Structure formats: C-alpha cells, structure tokens
Amino acid sequence: MLRESREHCDHLVVGLNVRPVTKQIMQSVVERYTQLQAVKWVDEIVPYGTEEELIDLIHLYRVDIRFIGEDYRDKPFTGDQLENIEIFYNRRDHRFSSTGLKAHVKENYEKDNRE
Template sequence: MQRNTSVEKGKVGFTCSAFDLLHAGHVSMLRDAKDQCDYLICGLQVDPSGRKGKNQPIQTVVERYTQLKAVGYVDEIIPYGTEEDLEDILNMYNIDIRILGEEYRDQDFTGKDICRKRDIDLYFNKRDHRFSSSDLRIRVCSNES
C-alpha cells in the first residue's frame, strides 16, 4: 500500500476518542500523538455508549468538536458514529500511523486488520498521568451538593 507523500501534510497520524469533558489527560495524549506525526487527524466518536464499559457523553458533539478544534495539536477532526465508520476512515484516508492507548497493545481493536493490510504503523501511547473523564465526572458530581 502506498504511503501518503503529500508535501503539505507530511506524515499523517490518526487517533480517536469521544473527547468528552476535555481535560489535561486528553491534551497530554494529543501532544504525544502529534509528536508521532506532522499532521494529526482526530476521529471524534459521536456516542461510544454502545460499547461495553463506555458512558454516554455529557457534552454534545458540537461542544466536543469546538473544544477539540481549539487544541493546537489537532489538524483535522472527523466525527464518526459507528465502528464501521471508523473502518471506513481507516480505508479512505491516507494514514501513515495510528495512535492508540497502551491498553490496546495486546488486544483486538477495530481496524487492526485494516492497519496491517494498509501498512499503517501502530503507536501505543502511555497514560503517565492520573487524569480521566470518569474521575472528572465523579469530582464534578461530588462538588455539586
């Protein structure tokens, strides 16, 4: 499979998340992702709650898109609704490297076979911080009373 040779974009990276309640952990992950490429595309998952263990987003997709667009490490955002949409993105875009969380290293994940078939490199970023959306939800709720 031919790699992206666009002079304008250079090495294209792709990462994805719901980016709900954008926090310091997201920014750290995006900085690490951008360090792996010249042009970073973020897949914005509209509603991950259909997947086991995932919460429905608190913020609307417009709120999350607007916040993500303001992060300087992000060059392009592609909202997607289903795992099939994610596979379509991996098949349609000239992606050189896919960035995922370390927790996916020894697991199956959507598009793993596509990455192999299209010769898309994989990079697993480490979570070397204590920030999470789940923790932020708990902190916000406990401070409401």
C-alpha cells in the first residue's frame, strides 16, 4: 500500500492512529512508528489520537490526495465529506494483512498448546 501510494504523490505523509478504538492492536505505538520509519516510501509520520485530530491534520498539511484501502469504497470514512481532496483507493489484492497475521499467530498458538 505504501509503495503504491508513494507512486502517486511527491511527499507521503502517513497518519499513525495512536488510539485506535475499532481494532485490537498487537503492536505498541513505538513498534508501529519504528516500522513506518524504516519504509523508504514514507516521507513523514504524523501521530493522531482522534478522528477530529485526523481532520485537523488533513487541513494543516493541505492534503490534495488521500490514500485509503479499497475496502472503504462506497463506505463512509473520516473526512469523506472534505472537498478538493482526491481519494485514491489502494488495492487490497495481496495476502498481507494484520488480520491474517493475527489469525496465523492464533492458529499456531492453539496448535502448539494442543500438543
């Protein structure tokens, strides 16, 4: 996703949600920040804690293109009502996902504890 996003902009700013409420996060904020720092396509990382802060950051950075997963197509998302911002839907046709990773870890944990 990040590489695909960077191919469509000059400077890629990645928002890092430090207080996600909808998903159980397996890694700390520091771990996720460090991983993003190591990605060559990421130019800047901006932590945010609320959806209101995300909107503020979109305005502050004068975002003209926003990248979100194609699973949000035809669904409401934070900032979908903002004008003059192109929305680019990243493909999700790969096998990499945190959901898949969690399922794999759980499956292996359960398997190891049955034996």
